[in-house]
């Protein structure tokens with residue numbers, strides 16, 4: 438790991454769940470100190486106060502202080518929603534310098550669109566992290582614009598490896614990656630919600646249903662990780678011939694479980710692209 442990360446000032450524009458997941462991970466893993474981190478929102482003073490009290494990071498939603506934070510940062514992480522990009526970029530554009538490193542977590546927004554919207558050649562790292570970065574178990578996809586130096590590539594990799602694993606991929610694979618790992622935690626939570634609900638409906642207490650579901654998902658994920666076995670093979674081991682699991686998997690097949698997941702992954706990717714395209718359309722009209 439390069440030691441650059443412990444020396445740079447990092448500004449987060451947009452202080453929502455993704456920004457918090459990343460900076461919390463950086464702090465808890467001791468990869469960056471709270472004093473290096475500058476967190477800003479357009480509004481919501483209460484949120485800023487809560488983040489400052491909880492993590493000790495610098496926070497502001499005052500326009501002038503925000504400008505100072507951005508100008509002085511070595512790394513700026515763009516963490517606003519796609520719908521807020523256009524207005525936000527208008528404010529940010531005059532503040533950036535080409536020596537700064539820009540990191541985007543915005544779904545669907547390509548590096549060349551960022552270059553166009555900001556009229557810049559500054560180095561841009563496009564990422565797609567996920568919320569499990571909060572606990573150091575994130576999975577982040579990453580690609581680079583042509584102006585990102587090897588040192589800055591390493592810095593961005595180090596930053597996200599501090600909160601999980603990083604896959605450097607070609608930019609045209611970022612949408613499908615979004616479908617798999619960006620949105621992915623939501624599919625697992627959805628499955629957990631459904632398993633718990635079914636357990637309660639079958640007569641388990643809520644506490645027991647939740648506990649069993651959690652341990653089952655945790656155990657299954659760790660089995661894949663620790664045994665190195667293929668999920669299909671591990672599934673086969675649970676599925677006794679003509680037994681209970683065999684019968685339940687048949688029900689999932691009747692509802693086309695695999696197809697449903699496959700379509701959900703693809704749709705997330707498509708929706709990311711739609712959001713990115715919509716940003717470009719707005720800016721062209723402006």
Ligand SMILES: NC(=O)C1=CN([C@@H]2O[C@H](COP(=O)(O)OP(=O)(O)OC[C@H]3O[C@@H](n4cnc5c(N)ncnc54)[C@H](O)[C@@H]3O)[C@@H](O)[C@H]2O)C=CC1
Nearest residue numbers: 451452453454455478479516517518519521525542543544
């Ligand atoms: N939530 C997730 O699992 C993931 C989200 N992302 C991306 O992260 C970005 C943020 O998503 P969330 O954190 O979920 O959204 P969020 O709604 O929790 O946070 C967005 C924040 O940006 C702030 N904001 C909006 N305009 C601003 C401006 N002009 N200046 C400063 N702050 C501004 C809002 O006040 C809000 O606090 C999105 O672009 C999303 O595509 C990427 C990977 C995973």
Ligand SMILES: O=C(O)[C@@H]1CCC=N1
Nearest residue numbers: 544567615619620621
């Ligand atoms: O739902 C979204 O748009 C973002 C991108 C992946 C996860 N959350």
